[in-house]
Amino acid sequence: MMNFLSVEDFSKSQIEEIFKIADELKEGKCELALKPGAIAVLLFEKPSTRTRISFEVAMAQLGGNYIYIDPVTTQLSRGETWSDTAKVLSSYVDFIICRLYRHETLLEIAKSSTVPVINALTDQEHPAQALGDLYTIRESKGRLKGLKMALFGDTANNTFNSLMIAGAMMGMEIALIGPKANVPNVKFVSKAKEYGIVKLFDDLEEGVEGSDVLYTDTFVSMGEEAEADLRRKLFMPYQINKKVLEMADSKAVVMHPLPAHRGEEITGDVLDGKQSIAFEQAKNKLLIEKAIVLYIAGQES
Numbered sequence: 527m528m529n530f531l532s533v534e535d536f537s538k539s540q541i542e543e544i545f546k547i548a549d550e551l552k553e554g555k556c557e558l559a560l561k562p563g564a565i566a567v568l569l570f571e572k573p574s575t576r577t578r579i580s581f582e583v584a585m586a587q588l589g590g591n592y593i594y595i596d597p598v599t600t601q602l603s604r605g606e607t608w609s610d611t612a613k614v615l616s617s618y619v620d621f622i623i624c625r626l627y628r629h630e631t632l633l634e635i636a637k638s639s640t641v642p643v644i645n646a647l648t649d650q651e652h653p654a655q656a657l658g659d660l661y662t663i664r665e666s667k668g669r670l671k672g673l674k675m676a677l678f679g680d681t682a683n684n685t686f687n688s689l690m691i692a693g694a695m696m697g698m699e700i701a702l703i704g705p706k707a708n709v710p711n712v713k714f715v716s717k718a719k720e721y722g723i724v725k726l727f728d729d730l731e732e733g734v735e736g737s738d739v740l741y742t743d744t745f746v747s748m749g750e751e752a753e754a755d756l757r758r759k760l761f762m763p764y765q766i767n768k769k770v771l772e773m774a775d776s777k778a779v780v781m782h783p784l785p786a787h788r789g790e791e792i793t794g795d796v797l798d799g800k801q802s803i804a805f806e807q808a809k810n811k812l813l814i815e816k817a818i819v820l821y822i823a824g825q826e827s
């Protein structure tokens with residue numbers, strides 16, 4: 527049975543196959559289908575706008591159905607284990623899609639589930655986001671191989687952990703640009719280095735040089751609210767603004783998984799500017815999630 531817990535669960539050729547399914551869906555030529563009435567349960571501990579709604583719409587448009595669950599309303603809140611919960615839910619539904627605080631919880635769920643489990647964000651990874659983002663870059667630049675992607679600010683966050691591995695896997699060069707005091711996660715950096723070039727910079731200008739993609743994410747990820755002030759101060763010098771854009775190639779694109787905090791990790795003029803493809807990224811989440819679900823379903827049959 528195939529799970530999608532980490533970007534590493536798919537090889538380069540599997541990612542290419544998923545991109546091909548997304549292309550076919552876009553052109554209305556996709557012949558893959560879900561089994562009629564397939565149901566996904568969305569088990570979300572954290573808030574979500576894009577990922578929740580796009581997975582829900584994806585299931586509905588593919589002829590399936592979905593059930594959204596806030597764990598607080600279940601027996602999890604009264605001490606039932608994740609493992610027992612997963613065992614039971616997987617006896618009713620065809621997919622379990624999770625957004626969780628701890629990646630360990632996701633692993634526990636996957637261990638007990640008898641149906642595919644899909645990561646919709648944990649503290650460590652955001653793999654479906656990474657695939658959608660790479661698909662968006664491929665659409666905008668016509669290729670991935672040989673492009674340089676600069677990741678700004680909190681280089682130790684979930685979005686970047688997934689993106690640096692998937693990007694390197696697809697032949698991109700990765701620059702992690704952030705303060706020395708915030709060390710990127712060694713596990714993800716060394717994995718990414720197995721696939722390609724990954725460089726760390728605390729000097730923004732040096733890191734930006736030659737970049738085709740400038741990508742930032744919030745300075746305060748969900749679950750880090752207690753350190754919000756400290757993090758904003760630490761990462762502020764790495765804000766993507768007009769000055770940073772001027773240092774980059776005029777054809778460089780600006781990306782953000784959203785939600786954006788205008789005036790923090792990115793300025794509003796840059797987010798709304800002509801080099802920004804952040805809203806294309808958001809739009810493509812629906813397409814790539816359909817492709818992921820169809821690909822995984824295809825492995826089951």
Ligand code: CP
Pocket residue numbers: 573574575576577578647655783784785
């Ligand atoms: N990019 C993203 O995952 O957004 P949501 O938190 O709104 O799902």
Ligand code: NVA
Pocket residue numbers: 647683684685743744746747748783784785
């Ligand atoms: N790093 C962010 C991503 C949100 C989509 C977070 O975890 O809050």
